[in-house]
Amino acid sequence: MATKAQSAEGPAVTGGDGEGEGLRRRDYLKVGAVAFAGVGAVVAIAPLFVQMAPSADVLALSTTEVDISKIQPGSGIKAQWRKQPVFIRNLTPKEIAEADAVPLSELRDPQTLEERTLPGHKNWLITLGVCTHLGCVPLGIGEGENRGKYGGYFCPCHGSQYDTAARIRQGPAPKNLFVPDYTFTTPTTVLIGSKGKK
C-alpha cells in the first residue's frame, strides 16, 4: 500500500537508478515531484492535529461575567470560569492590613496584595479555587468553612494554608493561588478571563 508520502519509504527501499553518482540533472524532476508531494502530505495531515485545539464553543466560554454586587465585605462566592472554580472575595480593611503587614522575605512565592489585585479595587481578591499543589479545591470561601491558620484558605487534601491574600504560607503547595486576568466592566460586574479593551 504505497501512500502518497513516498519519501517515508526512502531509506529502506531505495531503488531505481541510484548509482551513487549524486544527483544528476534528470533526477531533479523526481526529487521535485516527491518534495512537492511531501509538502502536500504535511498540509493534508495538518487538520488532523489542528482539530484537537479547543473548538469555538470551548473558546466562547473562555471568559465569564460575574455580578459581584451582592458580595458583602468579609464574604465571598465560588463562581465558575473555564469549567474551574474561582474564588471572588470582598476583603475587609482588617484583612487587607494583615496581608500588607507580611514581609515578602517570609513568602515562598513573594507577591504583594497590590500585585494580586487591580488598582482601585484592592478589596476584591479574585483567584482560581485550585490548590497549586495537586489541584484540590481549598476550603474557606463559604460561610463557616475552615480558613486555616492565616485566615485565608485551607486545603484539606495535604494541609496547604493560604493567607488573606491567598498566598501560600504553609504546606506543600509551591505557589500562591493563581490570579486570572480580569477586568471590571461595570463597578459591580467583573469579566474573568480578559484584561479588557486596550
Next chain:
Amino acid sequence: MVRFIGFLIGLVFAGVLLIAFIGNLASYFSSPPEPLAADEFHLPPKEVHFSSDGPFGTFDKRQLQRGFQVFSEVCSACHSLKLVSFRDLKGLGYNDAEIKKIASDWKVETPTINPDTGEPSTRKSLPSDTIPPPFPNEVAARAANNNALPPDLSLITKAREGGAHYVYSILTGFQNQPAALLKKFPDAKTPPNLHYNPYFANLNIAMPPPLTTDGQVQYQDGTKPTVDQMAKDVAAFLVWTAQPELQRRHDAGLAVTFFLLIATILAYLAKQQIWHEAHRSVRIAGPLEPGNQVKTRRAKSKAGVAG
C-alpha cells in the same frame, strides 16, 4: 458440482423473478396506478440565483444580515434555529457589542435554574448561548400550530432537495388552488387548516404564507423590502446557517485543487522519465532476435499455434 448447484440456483432465482415480473405487469395493466394530484401539479423549485450558488459561491454579508432580520422579525415566532449560537453571527459581519445586544434583546430568553430557589427560570442570552427556540418542546410547538410542527431551520437548506431555491419557492409560491386541479381531482381540495403551495411535496403546506406584504420588515441598508426580496434574503441567510463554512471551503478547495493539479503534472512527468529508461533498457536478446524467431516459429507450428 459447484457449477451444477450454481446453475440450479441461478435458474431458481430467475424463475422466481419471472413470476414476480409477470405478476407485477399483470397488476399494472389490469389496475393501473391512480394518478395523484401531486404528480401532476407539483412544481420544481423556481429559477433564481444566489451568490452562494456554484463552486465559486460566496456570501453577501449585507444580504445575510437582511435575511437574519427577516428571520428574527417574522420566522422566529414559530421556527427555531437551535444549532446557531449568537457568537456565530460574527460571520454575518456583526461586532462583539452588536452580538451581545442581539443576544440579550432576543425576545425568548435562555432557560436556566434560578440560583436561589432552584426553580426553572429564564435569563437573558449571552453570545455563547444558542438561539433559544420559540417553543420549549415539540408538544408545545404543535399545540400552538394546529398540531403542525414548524421544523428547525438551521439545516433546512441542506435538508431539502433544491436547498435555498426550494425555500425561496415555498415562500413566494403560495397561491389559490388552480381550477384545473379541482376539476381533475375533485377530492383533492385543500383542507381548511392547510394552504395550497405547488412547490411543496404534497401541494398543501401547514404554514400560512409568512411573507404577505411588502415592507413587513424595514431594512436598515435601504434595500426595498418586497416579498420577493425578503424571501431571497432569508433563503440566503438559511444557506449560511446550514453551511457557515461555505466561502472558506470554496477558497481552500481552490487552493488544494490547484496544488494537486501541479502535483499530478510533476508526478506524471517523473513517472514518464522513470519508465522511459525502462522501455529503453529492454534487451533484445530473447524471442525477438532473428535467429530465435525462426526457432520459435518452427516450434509453434509443430505444437499448435497459441501458448
Next chain:
Amino acid sequence: MSFSWAKPYEPKHPVMRWLDERLPLPRVIYGAIGGGYPVPRNLNYWWNFGVLAGIFLTIQILTGIVLAMHYTASTDGAFNSVNQLIMRDVNAGWLLRYAHMNGASFFFLVVYIHIFRGLYYGSYKAPRELVWMLGLVIYLLMMATAFMGYVLPWGQMSYWGAQVITNFFSAIPVIGEPLRIWVLGGYAPDEAALTRFFSLHYLLPFIIAAVVILHIWALHIPGSGNPTGVDVKDERDTLPFHPYYTAKDGWFAAAFLLFYVIVTYFLPNYLGSPDNYTPANPLATPAEIVPEWYLLPFYAILRSFTADFILPAKLWGVLAMFSSILLLFFLPWIDKSPVRSGTYRPLFKRFFWLLVIDVLVLGWVGGSPVKPLTVAVGQIAAAYYFLHFLVILPLVSRFETPLPLPMSITESVLHGSEAEVAPAPKTQRRAKSATAAAE
C-alpha cells in the same frame, strides 16, 4: 516470493543492518512494495486501483479517529455533535466530516473498479483464488462498516436505513425476530444499537486492514497478474515495483485524489441524501428510504422479489441479496476457462460489458421510487445478474473459442498482443491444451 531474479534486500546503512538482524520489517517491505518485488511490466491503469483502495482506507481511518474525538454516541447527542460541534465549532471539523463522508463513497468507487478489473482479467482464477476470496471478505466488512457508519449521525436516513437493514434478519424463519432484537439490543434502533454500532464501526476498519495484509500476502506468493493473463516467464517480463510502480501509482493517485478533493470541497453533499440533515424521528418515515449509492444495486435486487412462491417474497429478496455477493466466492470454480484474461475471450468480453450495464441499471432502479415499470426493469436486471454468473459464465467458459495467447509478456509488450502470434484457424483445442501446459 518465487521469482529467482528478485533483487535481494541488501541494507548498506549500519543502522538498517542492525535493524535487519533483529526485526526484518524493512526487508519485508522491500520485498513487498520495494525494489525487491518484481511486477509484470505490462500492467495497465486498471491495476492502480488496489493501491488507491489502500489510500482511501488510510484516509478513512485517520479522519475517523479524529472525528471520534468529538462525536457523541447517544441518541440525544449524536446529531448535534456532528452537525453543530463538528461542522461549526471544531477547527477544520467541516473538512474532516466531509472528507470522511465522501471518502467512504470514493473507497467504494475504487473497490468496485478493482473488483470489475478482477472479473474482466480473470484475477480470481488459479492460483489466486484466495486473493479473490479475501478481497470479498474485505468487501463484506466494508459494507458492514459503511452501514454502521451511516447510522451514527442519527439523521432520518440513519434511523430508517438501520430499521430496513435490521429488518432483513426478521425474514429468516423461526430465529429471525429474536436475532434482529439481539442485533439491535432492543425492539427498534435506539440507544443500544447506536452505541454498539459506534464501537463496531471503530473496530472493523482495523480488521479490514489486517485482511488487506493477508490479501496482499496471498497475492505476492504467485505475484501479480497482468492484462494478458499469461504467466511471468523470466526476468525480462518484470520490473521492480520501486521505482516503476511507485511512480505510476503515485501520479495516478494524485490525479484521483484531485477528483476526490473537488467533490469534498465543492460538492460535499451531492452523493448523499438531504433527509439525513433532519434528526431521526421514529414516528415519521421519510418519503423514500434510500441507502447510499454504493448499496443501490443490492437494494434493487432485494426489492425485485415481489411475489410469494413457496417462500414469502421478503425472504426471497433477502436470500437473493446475500446470494448476489456470496456467489462471487465460487467464481473460480464456476468459470473454469483456462484463459484468464477477457482480452482473449471475445464471447466472455461481451457478456462482461452486459454485466457492467446490468449493475448500473440495478443501481438506477435501487435509487428510484417504487413504481411498477421501474420494478419491472429491476426484475429483468436482477434476473440477468444471477443468470450471468450462474448460467451464462459456465456455458461460455465451456463453449467459447478464445483468441490465441501471446507467448510471453515481453512479446506482448514489445509487439502488442496480436502481432507475435500467427493466426490459428483449426487447432483451437490443441491450442487450449498447449496454453494450459505452458501455464
